[in-house]
Amino acid sequence: MNQDKTADEKPGGGYDPGGVRRQFAILGRNLAWLDNAATTQRPEGVLRAMDEFYRKHNANPRRSVHQLGTEATAAFEGARARVAEFIGAESPQEVVFTAGTTAAINLVTDGLARWDIGPGDEVWVSAVEHHSNWVPWQQAARRMGATLKVIPLTPEGRLNLDEFETGLQAHRTKWVAVAWVSNVLGVANDVQAVCRAAHAAGAQVLVDAAQAVAHLPVNVQALDCDFLAFSGHKMYGPMGSGVLWGKRALLEQVEPTVFGGEMIARVDEATSTWAEVPYRFEGGTPHVAGAVGLATAIDWLSEFPPEAHVYVADLARRAEEELAALPGVRVWGPRAERLSLVSFSVEGVHPHDVAQVLDSRGVEIRAGHLCAQPLMRRLGVESVARASFFPGNTVDDVRRLVEGVRAAQELFT
């Protein structure tokens, strides 16, 4: 492969993935982990921080007067402050810890009782949404008798914001739910423009940032969205950790839907009152180790040099170009704009068979509908294959990917 011309060009201006790679014992199996968009692996530091919480500080936060309880509270609220800083929130009180993106979005869609939404009103999602930012809105709209509308795609695969803006109806459009980065197409959507247009029509915007947080600088004020959701496990943090951020005044409007301990101000036999935001949304003992791991992952990922992100985009572009150059391979989404992933189809070979052959060579990719069946239908396929990168992947991983796809073609066609 060293004779290969493209392979000699250094991606990411000479950034060396070795330092990052060494922090992931799991990659020592000579795995090319190219399923980072589904879940990243966790560096040693994150694992250690979680372990340390359980070994040294474990207790329920916010309800114990003892020493460990105090330490657990400090760890949990410290993590909240770290998240707030990471996303540019006005205050940690705007940060709700959840089990992940899906839980965060459902928290909003289940808590819409105070929004006056009914027949004739509209809720929008975009054509690229993951099921977790589609089904909750679909179900909420059905429940409330509102209409679900879809921001369509341009022929190149970008959100068609012209059609969105013409379709918006002042005072009728109530909510817009949009992914910052599609987990299938891998390009950043202009969510700022979506927010501007939606706000002009009086609607709120929830941004699904699950695929953005590991790759783009996040600032909720600059985006000017109303709610933002993401998962810890897609950004080197633990599974079961995640965040809903909301503008304070709007979070106040969301009804809590998980009732129990921790989330109340006072309980009488027949009635209860709620704790302050964000605690009213965190009923039950929370995943403190998860929050600690997430905050540690934020520290860790914030230390990537800017070249690391350029490097990841270079790997994705290289994969895109080399795959697209194979006869019978089709790459999905706008060309040459991808942040970290590439989805593709191989003529005559089912994505699961592509993934199986790659797996037999230690190359781990995702195949399936990627939880985006409405988008799959628009693309005219049932499923696709997807390779997704992080700063610990190498040019050799890309080579193994492309060679594996060629091997699958040879086997099946």
Next chain:
Amino acid sequence: MSVTDEIYQDLILHHSRRPRHYGPLPDATHAAAGDNPLCGDRYEVRLRLDEKSIIRDAAFEGSGCAISKASASLMLDTVIGLSRDEFEELFRTFHALVSGETPSPEAVAQLGKLAALSGIWKYPARVKCAILCWHAVHSALAGQAHASSEEEFASNSL
């Protein structure tokens, strides 16, 4: 053992490229769809039973991976001529085989070429593919219009 020995044997590749019994069955008496929610794959299976409830003809149509297609092709080859009870017994044997159990040699002999799928038990995520159209035939015989390989999740400790 490599993936080509374990699951992508020549016989499987051959049936996936040129599946038998692929297409419509205009005089079908029983039909069901099978969905694999993992990949969105969907097949339609159609059967023609005679008055004694023997499967006289069968066909399938739809999109899916090499394993689901080859399994359907080989299975329909085998089940034509069987009664409902005989099908159910074959299904149990096949299910046991692809789940990594060891059915009796006589039972396996009944499977004939389907035994080529025996290595799949090492790939639990793909067992659902191998069994998708079997579920559809099972549903069709039971008079249900729909089957999902998702049921496999509960029995498969992935």
